[in-house]
Structure formats: structure tokens, C-alpha cells
């Protein structure tokens with residue numbers, strides 16, 4: 328009886344809610360969003376999304392996306408086997424969903440606002456213009472022989488042409504692999520080779536914070552040994568003259584001019600690949616997470632609309648670089664699938680001064696603003712006057728993602744930036760999840776959240792916690808390893824070229840669930856807080872790095888016998904990186920010189936953002952008798968907490984700990 332009551336209540340909730348969530352009115356000028364999508368029955372809807380995922384997601388997919396052919400099967404997933412597939416038999420095109428269906432209704436609506444690096448300069452691109460650019464690039468790609476399934480490496484500044492390049496790939500079924508323009512030539516090369524990219528799209532130069540970045544030159548170095556690369560397309564950002572290889576290099580804008588502004592969108596399967604994006608894991612080799620079409624675009628759009636309470640006419644700004652998943656889902660695909668106006672931020676938060684974001688908020692009348700905790704912490708140190716100087720009355724929602732947002736930073740964001748009026752959404756998700764998974768949801772009426780807490784699972788998401796003994800932790804007031812029990816449409820399908828690694832990393836550690844690599848606690852009220860990575864991944868200054876990636880670069884130096892890298896809590900960066908290096912016995916070089924060389928090697932192989940903040944040359948490392956490095960101890964030393972080292976007597980060489988503590992204190996002081 329109770330069961331029946333709940334079911335019928337949920338059915339009612341779902342049918343009234345999906346009308347709101349689905350925005351059926353495709354052909355009306357209001358499309359695709361209703362004026363307000365508050366759903367006071369969020370809890371019932373959430374239950375329904377877990378109890379009846381096929382109906383829940385099927386209904387949303389049917390009504391929120393434009394299909395060439397509707398799907399026959401909503402989902403075919405087996406978490407035990409790491410098999411995730413959605414909307415089978417369906418055919419659609421993501422660029423059609425992100426551009427054409429909006430052009431048909433509101434061609435002149437602004438799709439993109441490009442906030443250029445140069446202060447006080449922005450450019451608007453309408454949906455019609457975005458479609459034209461996209462089609463011209465798609466036709467250029469076709470002319471150069473790029474076909475469905477080919478991989479396209481993208482190494483470009485944040486710009487409308489970057490967005491159009493991604494959408495052009497989507498239009499013809501090519502798979503883009505955007506590489507953050509701060510990665511070095513070596514890092515770019517390994518990503519190009521891993522995916523056998525046929526072409527690279529880049530720019531003459533980039534500019535960030537007034538500094539020039541030599542993108543084309545870096546690509547030239549990267550592709551020297553990449554036989555797979557047939558062409559390099561070069562957008563003009565600064566107009567500087569750069570080295571040219573005739574026959575291989577193509578001026579992007581000139582090639583586009585020759586092309587028609589119409590290009591039919593390829594009809595693709597729901598599960599055809601859309602893009603791959605590299606991220607760091609526990610080994611030295613970055614992994615290319617692969618996302619597919621329908622499930623990804625549905626999830627990116629739904630989370631963008633509901634988490635940020637986005638309404639037509641709002642100017643949305645996610646200031647992340649497009650080279651990260653946040654740039655893919657929250658700058659490009661989520662907003663565009665909703666017909667939104669999205670801001671492309673090319674600069675850095677402190678250029679020309681720490682008021683940059685807030686001046687931009689005033690000038691562009693931004694309503695929802697999304698950034699990373701590291702930027703918030705940096706700006707709060709610069710003083711409130713940079714915020715107060717500008718009018719921020721348009722702001723309603725302030726989001727952050729990437730690392731835990733400490734209470735002080737949360738309060739500053741809420742009270743100073745938001746003037747106490749705005750909803751702060753601390754959103755938890757990953758490259759692997761494609762979209763936001765744990766988050767306060769303003770549109771559900773949950774406007775109050777606890778500082779530092781991403782709070783509640785999004786619709787369809789069921790977080791579960793396990794302890795070290797692999798036991799499921801039930802009830803509240805528990806902390807453990809965060810896993811996700813139910814498949815969601817936006818989850819990555821595989822690691823490009825290495826499905827075994829995908830299964831080993833995400834689906835085999837806790838059979839039947841997806842393992843996130845994070846620790847979390849569920850407090851007495853059932854709210855979630857992320858406690859940090861439980862694997863060898865570091866989140867520093869908004870970047871994700873594997874300790875093994877750094878260690879393998881240092882191990883290549885002939886003078887280094889062994890290196891161990893740990894992340895440790897840092898006031899500004901979230902986590903900072905500490906490198907402990909053991910030299911070979913015969914090495915007599917000056918320590919400072921070696922550290923300088925190691926820094927240069929890391930800059931060369933990965934990028935300057937990955938250079939550790941502290942280095943120690945040490946005669947040994949704390950290891951167990953079986954040879955495992957005790958990173959916990961290295962972390963405590965880095966954090967200046969020798970009193971918390973615990974019992975070290977079972978180590979293979981206990982005295983090494985005091986040697987390391989002394990060395991650290993000599994070099995970096997006690998606090």
C-alpha cells in the first residue's frame with residue numbers, strides 16, 4: 328500500500344516535472360527553457376530517478392534532444408563489467424543539438440561572448456555566426472580528408488574558433504582531443520601519438536595575462552616525430568609570423584573563407600565517440616577518457632541548466648580553460664545545448680589586476696559565475712576593494728569545482744563576491760563523470776548549503792561509501808571511499824586504446840560500482856563533503872597531476888636514483904607538490920644545479936604548472952620492509968607536522984625519518 332502510494336506520487340511528480348525538465352516546447356520562442364524551473368518536489372523526483380532510471384532518463388532524452396531517429400533502448404549498462412551505454416539505436420548529431428535547433432528559432436541570440444585577454448575587450452558571436460564558422464571548419468576538414476572517427480588534436484587559445492573547431496568535429500563525427508595550451512611539446516606529442524591524431528589545430532600564438540605563448544612553435548616541435556599528423560591548421564591570434572611548413576601547414580581562416588557556410592550534420596549513433604580528454608591517473612601515462620554523443624550531451628545540458636538555474640537571456644560565465652572537462656561541459660557543450668549565452672574567458676584572474684573577474688561581471692552583466700577554489704583563495708588575499716569596486720548585482724549563482732573549497736574561501740565568495748545574496752554551488756565531479764554529480768541545487772529550493780560541502784547527489788546519482796576493508800558504509804556520519812552505484816548517461820565509456828586500464832582503475836576496485844578515486848564523508852544530515860584523493864593523484868592550483876608522471880620525469884635524469892612526489896595541504900593551492908629526490912652515490916653535482924635541471928625537465932615534459940613547489944635532496948626515503956614508500960610520512964613532513972608522524976619503528980630504516988625532518992626544517996623552516 329505504502330509502496331503503491333509512493334509510486335503513484337512519484338509518477339505524478341515525474342510527469343509534472345519532466346514537463347519542466349524536458350522543455351517540450353521546441354518550436355516556441357521560449358525553447359528550450361521554461362521561465363522558471365524550480366522543482367519543489369526534488370526529493371521525490373530524485374527517488375524516482377533512482378528507482379526508475381529507464382523512464383526518467385528515457386523521457387528526458389526524448390524531449391530534451393533532437394533526434395534523427397529515436398532510440399529503442401534507454402540503457403544497457405552493467406556496472407560489474409564496466410559497461411555503460413545509453414540510448415541505443417538512437418541517431419543524432421551533437422552540433423545540430425548545440426547550434427542548428429537554436430538557429431532555427433533565435434538565430435541572432437548571442438551564443439558566445441569572447442572575453443579576450445586584452446582587458447575591456449569582448450566580442451559577441453551569435454548562434455547564426457557560430458553555425459557558419461562551424462560549417463566552414465567542418466567543410467575544411469572534409470576537404471583535407473578528415474572523416475568520421477578520425478582524431479583531431481586541438482591546441483588553441485580559448486576563442487570562438489576553438490569552440491567552432493570542437494563543434495566542427497562533432498558535425499562530421501571526428502573525435503576531438505583538446506590539449507590545454509599550457510602543456511609542453513613533449514606532453515602534446517605523447518597525446519597526439521596515443522590517439523594517432525590525423526591533424527592538429529592550433530594558433531600562431533596565444534596570449535594569457537599579457538604574455539605571449541608560442542603555440543605554433545610548440546606544435547612544430549611536438550609533431551616532428553608524429554607520422555600520423557598530415558596537416559596542421561593555424562588560426563591567427565596575434566598575427567605574428569611563425570615558421571611554416573608548406574604542404575603541411577594550413578591557414579585556418581583562409582581555408583575557411585573558401586568554404587560554404589552550410590555543412591550537413593552527419594547522422595551519428597548515440598554511442599559514437601564525441602571526444603577524448605586526457606587526465607592524470609596513478610601511473611606515469613595520462614589516460615584519454617572517451618565520451619560519446621547522446622548521453623554526454625544530455626547530462627551536460629541538464630546539469631548546466633539545473634545546477635546554475637539557467638534561464639534564457641542570462642549571461643553564463645565559466646572561466647575555466649576549455650582544455651579541461653569543465654571547459655568542455657560547462658563552457659561549451661552544456662550551455663550551447665541549452666541555447667545559452669556562454670562566456671569564453673581567455674585571460675587569468677589577476678590580469679591586469681585582481682579585479683578582472685568582477686569588472687567583467689559588471690561589463691557583461693554575468694548572472695552565473697563558475698570558477699575554481701584556487702582562484703577564489705588567490706583573490707581573497709588581494710583584498711575586498713577589488714570586488715567592491717564593481718557592480719555585481721546581476722550575479723545570482725556562484726559555482727566552484729576542482730578541489731575542496733575551505734570554509735574561509737566559501738564565506739568570502741558568498742559574503743564578499745555575492746554580497747550574501749547569491750547561492751554558492753560547490754560542485755563535485757570529474758573528467759570521468761562528464762558532468763556535475765554532487766551539488767547543491769538552487770532550482771530545487773535547496774538554497775542553503777554548508778560551507779565546504781557539495782551537499783547532495785544530482786538526479787540519478789547514487790553515491791556510496793566503502794571502508795578500507797571494502798565494506799559498504801551504511802547510514803550517516805561515516806567517511807570512506809566515494810563510489811557511484813548507478814550508471815549515469817554522461818559517464819566516460821572507456822580509456823582510449825586501453826579498456827583494461829579503464830576497468831582496473833574504475834570498476835574492479837569495488838565490484839558493481841564506479842570508483843571515483845576520492846574520499847568523502849557523509850555527515851549526520853546525509854550531506855557529502857569531499858576529503859580529497861585517496862590515490863596518487865594531486866589536485867594543485869586547479870590542475871590534476873599524477874605523482875607517477877612527475878616521478879618518471881625525474882627518474883630519467885641519470886643522476887637520480889629514486890624520486891617520490893607527494894601532495895600536501897597548502898593554503899593557496901589546495902595541494903602543493905613536494906619532491907623528494909635520492910641521488911646516485913657517485914653524484915657530486917651541486918644540489919641547487921640538480922634541482923634547477925629537474926625543474927627544467929618537468930617544464931619540458933609536462934609544463935611549467937607541474938613544477939613542484941618544494942624539493943629535497945635526501946639520502947633515503949621512509950619505506951616499509953617490503954619496499955613501499957610511506958607517502959603518508961612524506962606528507963606529514965611537508966606539512967610541518969612531525970608530531971603527527973606516528974609509529975615509524977616498523978620502517979626498514981627508521982632513522983631516515985628524523986634526517987628528513989631536519990633537512991626540511993633547515994631548508995623551509997618550521998612553519
Ligand code: WT7
Pocket residue numbers: 606651652653727728729730731732753754755756757758759781843844845857859860866870871
Ligand atoms: C577531481 C577531478 C570537474 C572539473 C574539474 C576537475 C576534485 C572536483 C571537487 C569539489 C572537492 C573536488 C576531486 C576529483 N574535485 N570537484 N567540489 N570538492 N574536490 O576535474 O581534473 O577530472 O579532477 O577534482 O578530487 O576527483 P578533474
